[in-house]
Amino acid sequence: MAQKYPVPPPDKFLALATTSVGCGPGGGTPMIARVALVDYRGQTVFSTYVLPTNQVTDYRTHTTGIQPADLQPGNAMPWKDVQDRVALLIRDKILVGHSLWQDLSVLGIPHPAVATRDVALYQPFRIALRFSPNSVIGLPTLMWQLMRRKVQEPHVCALETARATLDLYRSHATEWEGTISRGQWPSFLPPSTFSKCYL
Numbered sequence: 001m002a003q004k005y006p007v008p009p010p011d012k013f014l015a016l017a018t019t020s021v022g023c024g025p026g027g028g029t030p031m032i033a034r035v036a037l038v039d040y041r042g043q044t045v046f047s048t049y050v051l052p053t054n055q056v057t058d059y060r061t062h063t064t065g066i067q068p069a070d071l072q073p074g075n076a077m078p079w080k081d082v083q084d085r086v087a088l089l090i091r092d093k094i095l096v097g098h099s100l101w102q103d104l105s106v107l108g109i110p111h112p113a114v115a116t117r118d119v120a121l122y123q124p125f126r127i128a129l130r131f132s133p134n135s136v137i138g139l140p141t142l143m144w145q146l147m148r149r150k151v152q153e154p155h156v157c158a159l160e161t162a163r164a165t166l167d168l169y170r171s172h173a174t175e176w177e178g179t180i181s182r183g184q185w186p187s188f189l190p191p192s193t194f195s196k197c198y199l
Helices: 079-089 100-108 123-128 139-147 157-169 173-181 192-197
Strands: 013-023 028-037 044-050 054-059 094-097 116-118
Touching: 013 079, 013 100, 013 157, 013 192, 028 054, 028 079, 028 100, 044 079, 044 157, 054 100, 079 100, 094 100, 094 157, 116 192, 123 139, 157 173
Parallel strands: 013 094, 094 116
Antiparallel strands: 013 028, 013 054, 028 044
């Protein structure tokens, strides 16, 4: 099939990842605590801790590695400043990530769905690992099964996550962008409950 759309250049891409702590009863509500953006080469574009906007009831330290001191003034930026900075940086960019709807949700920033490359939704990955179409495969599983690389050990790190999703995307970028350039979409839809995260 003939190409309908141009393949985007590398400088059009940014990988996004966030880490959340818990607020509310039992710490069940996610609240952004760290955000990272890296370019196509994996170089850091933006990385910061985020000052809590509500009381933290669970730092989730065993998985996030985040300590109370990390989220204090001097170590962390105000949430609104982070939101404005990220919104500016990702404008007109193609976002790479894993479960981007969660990142966009805690940031409160919608992004055009066609300008996302979500490794959690890429159909060939789910088919290759024989997961059901409705299953979201965790990033550690994707990275180990497809790239034989361990990530998020012992803690989840937003910078490491952003770089890992980018590496995973780049390993299949030719096929991924080739499909899109022919006017087809090679990914499943994100959860409908997060539709407000997309334009």
